[in-house]
Amino acid sequence: MLKSRVAVQVISSGMLPEDTLMLGEAHVKQWKIPQGQHILLKFGSFRQHVKVIPVAKYDGMRMSQSLARQLGLTNGSAVRIQYKAGTSALVLGPLIGVLVSRDYPHMPDKPFGSITMFCRELVEACTTQGAYVYFFTPNQIGSNISTVDGWIYADGWRRVTMPVPDVVNNRLTSRKLENRPSVQHFMKEVKQQHQTTVFNEKFLDKTEVFEALKKDESLVRYLPESHSLRNYTMLKSMCLRYNNVFLKPVRGSLGKGxxxxxxxxxxxxxxxxxxxxxxxxxxYTSLVKLFSTISAKMKTVRYQIQQGLQLIDIQKRPVDFRALVQKNISGKWTITSIVARTAGNHHFVSNLARGGTLSSVGEAIARSNLQSGISRQDASQRLKQAALHIAHGVDTQIPAHFGELGIDLAMDTSGRVWLLEVNSKPSKNDNTPLNDNKIRPSVRMMIQYSRFLSGF
Structure with missing residues (x-):
């Protein structure tokens, strides 16, 4: 594998023409880059013809200030290079754009509010891997589909105009923002015009996921019986079949409602x-009375009705599991982390937002009322297998591109694994592995998958 990561040195435009790049001689030889003739420079959607001058005993790339400004690169940035002889193109990248919900320009130290630390972590991980990342919001999407106003980090956060990226990671946290016509138009156009790949391109709702996964017979064993709650008859038939049923808002999150x-x-x-x-x-003294209370809510909220399960618990506090499943540098689904979540006192849902606590899978299983005879290792293996199996099913059955999924699983007291829900916008707080490493595996994996998508 050729060494492809180079540091960028920006020099004054008077010293180097805009159409000239200086590149370490070893890179020029390795990639067989022609000298003294124009080749095409590509960075995201950016295109310009340049000449390459080799520099002896030098390992980086020098470019003029004016060219660096058009690329959105700063002095000291690290990117990967590839030379494609077939198209005479010198390609820099990967250029990753992360679409976030909002920014706060008046807060230069925390321009993305509570996710600013996650964004910094991504920047650091990109520097290590030789990728370049910027962040942008729906408000920064304009009618121009060749550049994007975004935020980069270079000794502090700053706003710059960037080329359209090779890869967009959609981290919007609201359906309302995602469904904005300008956002939908942007995602469609960048795919068509610039061959940009967008991943995690849409929210999933619970009914859609269960209906889709039912089509794969090998996944049915993980699916509790569930239906879209439309009327009293449906509620009655489910309540006759099961002692407990759950009503879950189709578009809910964090255990709300x-x-x-x-x-x-x-x-x-x-x-x-x-x-x-x-x-x-x-x-309620009758199911009819109960339904009349719920039917008022049903005017504004769509519910999924789901079979209640005899889940493992720790001292009567239900336990479930959040698996973070991501695609790796080969484009294959892998388990990044699985954590156990135990419901807080006075709660029957395990979300951290509702007072739940995190622990390792082994620890939770050891403390739970799981039938004896099932080892911690066996239980853990069952959860991993189910998470990967379900991720493949989502990929196959739902027509959208996903690179990471939060898969909520449960285990009943007999050791059978059940799917609770699939989240296409997993929180960066809820699935943190229980260690203090500076750059989380989930962040590194997102960059590796972006490299796979962009050919770096």
Whole structure:
């Protein structure tokens, strides 16, 4: 494998013409780059003809200030290079654009609010791997589809005009922003005009995922019975079949708005509502009365009704598992991390936002009421296998491009693994492996997959 990572040195435009690059002699020889004739320089959507001058005993790349400005590169940036003889093109990259929900220009130290640290981490990981990253928001998407106003980090955050990237990682956290006509138009046009790859290009909703995965017979074993809740008849038939059922907002997250319904006897039912303060319980003397309460909510919220499961618990606190599954430098799904989440006191959902606690899978299984005879290693293996299997299923059955998925799994007391939900915008806080490494494996993997997509 040729050494392809170079440091960029920016020199004054008076000393070097804009159409000339100086490159370490070893790189010129390695890549067989022609000298003294114009070749095409590519960086994301940027295109310009340049001449390359080899420099003895030098390992980097020098370019003029005016060329660096058009590329959005700063002195000391590291990028990878490739020379493609067939098209006489010197390609720099990969150029990665991360689409985030909002920025705060008046807060130069924290321009992305709570995810600023994650963005810094990405910048550092890109520097290490020889990739270049910038961040942009829906408000920075204009009618011009050849450049993007974005944020780079170079001794502080700054706004610059950048070429359209090779790869866009869509990290929008709201459907409303994602569905903006300008955002949809941008994603469609950059794919067509610049062959940009967009991954995690859309939100998933619960019903869509379950309906899609049902088509693959090998995945049905992971799927609790679930339907879109449309009427009283559906609620009644599910409550007759199962002692517990869950109603989950189709587009909910962080455990918001989940209702657990338990049949107490022939006519009495209990509904447990997940609220930020804890669980609110209410009893009903008939299912009709319970449904009339829910039907008011159904005017604004679409629910999925799901079979209740006899999940493992730790001292009556339910346990589930969040697997972060990502594509690697070969484009293959791999497990980056799996953590156990135990519900907080007074809660029946395990989300950290609802007071849940994180632990390792082995620790949670050892403390749980899982049937004896199933080893920690066996239980852990079952979870990993299910997560990879489900990720492949999402890829195959849902027509959109995903590079990372948060897959929420549960295990019943007999050791069977069940799918709870699939999240195409996994939080960068919820799935953190339990260590203090500066750059998380999930961040490194995202860059490696971007390199795979862009051919670097």
């Amino acid at each position: 989940i209702i657990r319904i338990t049949r107490l006897d022939e006519s009495n039912y209990q509904a447990m509502y997940a609220t930020s303060a804890g669980t609110r319980r209410q009893q």
